[in-house]
Amino acid sequence: MNKILLMIFLLVNTVLGEATLPEYSQDKHMGVATCSSGVCHGQSAESTKDNVRMNEYRTWLAEDDHARAYKTLLKPASKRMARKLGLPSAHTAKICLDCHADNVPKEKRGKRFQISDGVSCEACHGGSERWLSDHKEEGATHATNMKIGLYPSEKPRDRAKLCLSCHLGTKDKFATHRIMGAGHPRLSFELESYTQNQPAHYAIDADYEKRKGSIRSVNMWLTGLIYKASSQMELLQSNQFRQHGLFPELAFYECQSCHRAMSPSRWPIEPLSNNVATGTVRLDDATMVILTSVLDAIGNANSSELKKAIKQLHKSSTKNKELVVKSAKSMKVILDKIAKSLIETKYSAAQKKLMRKQLLSDGAKNKFRDYTSAEQIIYAVDTLSIDLKDEQRYVKQIDKLYETLDYEDKYYPDQFKVVCNLFLKVLNK
Ligand code: HEC
Ligand code: HEC
Ligand code: HEC
Numbered sequence: 001m002n003k004i005l006l007m008i009f010l011l012v013n014t015v016l017g018e019a020t021l022p023e024y025s026q027d028k029h030m031g032v033a034t035c036s037s038g039v040c041h042g043q044s045a046e047s048t049k050d051n052v053r054m055n056e057y058r059t060w061l062a063e064d065d066h067a068r069a070y071k072t073l074l075k076p077a078s079k080r081m082a083r084k085l086g087l088p089s090a091h092t093a094k095i096c097l098d099c100h101a102d103n104v105p106k107e108k109r110g111k112r113f114q115i116s117d118g119v120s121c122e123a124c125h126g127g128s129e130r131w132l133s134d135h136k137e138e139g140a141t142h143a144t145n146m147k148i149g150l151y152p153s154e155k156p157r158d159r160a161k162l163c164l165s166c167h168l169g170t171k172d173k174f175a176t177h178r179i180m181g182a183g184h185p186r187l188s189f190e191l192e193s194y195t196q197n198q199p200a201h202y203a204i205d206a207d208y209e210k211r212k213g214s215i216r217s218v219n220m221w222l223t224g225l226i227y228k229a230s231s232q233m234e235l236l237q238s239n240q241f242r243q244h245g246l247f248p249e250l251a252f253y254e255c256q257s258c259h260r261a262m263s264p265s266r267w268p269i270e271p272l273s274n275n276v277a278t279g280t281v282r283l284d285d286a287t288m289v290i291l292t293s294v295l296d297a298i299g300n301a302n303s304s305e306l307k308k309a310i311k312q313l314h315k316s317s318t319k320n321k322e323l324v325v326k327s328a329k330s331m332k333v334i335l336d337k338i339a340k341s342l343i344e345t346k347y348s349a350a351q352k353k354l355m356r357k358q359l360l361s362d363g364a365k366n367k368f369r370d371y372t373s374a375e376q377i378i379y380a381v382d383t384l385s386i387d388l389k390d391e392q393r394y395v396k397q398i399d400k401l402y403e404t405l406d407y408e409d410k411y412y413p414d415q416f417k418v419v420c421n422l423f424l425k426v427l428n429k
């Protein structure tokens with residue numbers, strides 16, 4: 001980006017109250033070595049006198065896949081991918097480094113910055129040029145730190161934007177079908193589950209809540225769902241979808257539309273895309289279809305509008321790219337409206353139970369036939385059960401749900417349907 005454009009972009013973002021992603025911030029990234037000393041975040045055991053753990057570096061280094069993201073690019077699998085893509089090597093290619101490391105431009109790298117640190121502290125917490133020395137001073141608070149460039153990763157929307165920038169992609173970096181065709185795994189993401197799966201280097205205790213507030217996991221999940229759908233709609237309007245030749249970018253489609261066995265019994269038609277003909281390659285609508293179930297469960301009036309928009313999006317996808325862009329734009333407006341009515345709400349246990357039941361009964365009715373929808377439902381049911389504190393009671397049913405996902409190429413919608421039905425029976429007991 002040119003400098004003046006970047007300044008305008010940062011200014012507009014500040015005015016809208018939206019944080020600038022660490023990769024675009026104006027600050028230099030000083031490097032993991034500046035965080036990891038034994039008196040800072042590299043202590044060998046959890047601190048008893050500080051309000052943060054102080055051994056964050058150890059957790060990240062020993063347990064967190066993000067610390068290994070660069071090394072992944074040196075593995076045979078990545079070498080093979082680079083060869084197929086005609087890249088000199090994966091660990092020097094911008095397209096790989098943009099997600100597998102903190103690939104800020106050279107002029108934004110401090111003296112101790114090392115690209116081989118992978119997805120490092122500052123890739124999530126922001127370049128520390130201005131806060132590195134100040135944030136440990138007496139009187140520094142989370143609010144003062146954020147003013148000098150610390151990224152607000154505790155805020156659901158900003159966290160969603162951060163994680164999705166690599167776990168879904170942006171208009172500037174994207175795992176295209178060409179990259180997947182070379183062997184890259186499909187990207188899957190659900191904010192609350194991925195938050196839980198990242199080995200925690202922090203604790204949400206009373207002190208944390210006092211400093212940063214606490215977010216219920218059901219709200220984190222809904223924020224992630226809506227924000228992922230919104231980002232998909234933005235990407236459909238960007239060159240990532242539009243710039244291709246004969247075929248549009250296939251990574252936006254339901255992978256199983258093409259990658260599955262040829263047996264008609266596996267092709268139940270999903271009600272929200274039954275307005276396009278059999279044999280059509282369908283756009284991936286999982287995040288939005290699931291939202292319709294959530295809205296139905298709590299009697300939210302936006303459901304019918306969202307359902308109409310999903311059908312419109314599918315219809316457009318059988319015509320031309322311009323219509324897809326138009327539908328994606330209208331969908332985004334609806335999603336923004338839904339965000340306003342869903343994200344901040346405090347849900348009762350009864351409402352969460354209704355959501356879980358609705359998801360499972362829609363699953364049992366074949367409303368979600370694709371692998372990606374099933375995957376999102378399972379994350380959702382798991383998250384809701386953890387939030388409701390009854391996941392131990394249903395651990396067998398939840399395991400059975402996850403088992404349906406074991407073999408992506410051999411996913412059977414009918415098996416998923418059966419497992420949803422069994423779960424419902426146990427719930428209704
Ligand atoms: C700069 C890019 C980037 C950002 C930002 C990012 N990730 Fe990742 N994440 C990756 C990459 C790349 C991997 C795979 C690492 C590997 O194995 O090589 C990964 C892996 C993971 C995994 C392990 C996945 C698995 O299958 O076990 C989890 C969980 C995860 N990320 C959660 C998050 C969360 C939560 C956030 C936001 C707070 C986040 N990530 C932000 C790039 C990123
Ligand atoms: C849009 C971001 C993005 C881009 C671009 C990207 N990756 Fe990834 N990659 C990820 C994420 C996120 C994961 C982890 C997926 C998960 O487990 O959910 C991953 C996983 C992988 C894995 C599997 C890791 C493992 O341990 O199983 C390999 C190998 C890989 N990437 C190599 C590459 C190479 C080579 C390139 C460049 C050609 C590349 N990636 C480009 C985000 C990206
Ligand atoms: C993939 C993203 C990611 C990476 C990489 C990462 N963090 Fe975090 N970190 C988070 C998230 C998410 C939280 C929890 C939300 C918050 O409090 O901001 C967090 C919280 C923290 C906290 C605050 C704890 C509290 O009680 O307020 C510290 C300190 C921290 N991280 C340090 C580090 C250090 C040091 C590294 C590198 C060794 C690192 N983080 C790497 C995502 C990341």
Ligand code: HEC
Pocket residue numbers: 177180181182183184185186187250251252253254255256257258259281
């Ligand atoms: C419109 C149909 C279509 C869709 C949708 C589609 N693919 Fe593909 N895929 C193909 C074709 C065609 C090939 C190329 C086979 C070849 O090169 O001979 C391919 C190749 C691949 C390969 C390499 C397989 C191999 O044997 O080398 C992977 C991995 C892959 N796709 C993953 C995905 C993922 C993940 C998605 C969803 C995000 C997806 N595909 C969506 C048609 C599709």
